Amino acid sequence: MSKILVAYFSATGTTAKAARAVADACRADLFEIKPAQAYSSADLNWTNPQSRSSLEMKDPDCRPALAFKTADLTDYDVLIVGFPIWWGVAPRPVDTFLDSIQTDGKRVIAFCTSGGSDSSEAFKDLKSRYPQLHVESVKLLTSSRAAAQWVRSLDI
């Protein structure tokens, strides 16, 4: 059986819930991609062009510090990465995490939650900026039931 790690970032809890459903469905370990400085609701205000999230997303090189340096993937065969869609793509703390890992020989699959956007832009963006990860897909998850169904559809 594959050993699976579900690594997720969640600012307001939706992706965390999806990550737990995914991890339960495939008996995976969970790792939170936790920013060193948590996002306040002012930070998350996408209607303010000067909010922390707006400034970070405007800067493709921005890599917010994480509370934990990285995840040790040595023992895992599959990495599932989960994140909320921010401005169509993965939030910058996910980039910090992806920059820090070695995934040679491992399958990398992703999922996201969103306020309505689909996952196609996030998938394209991850594939072009992180070609070495060979991300197989980014699945938009809308419920815990959908999460469990999705996991069953993966050959892991």
Ligand SMILES: Cc1cc2nc3c(=O)[nH]c(=O)nc-3n(C[C@H](O)[C@H](O)[C@H](O)COP(=O)(O)O)c2cc1C
């Ligand atoms: C800064 C910011 C930008 C967002 N941009 C988008 C977006 O482009 N498209 C979308 O559908 N939802 C967008 N959302 C909504 C989140 O993707 C959605 O609420 C998500 O489920 C939140 O997950 P979380 O609770 O795990 O943080 C955005 C939310 C924030 C805070």
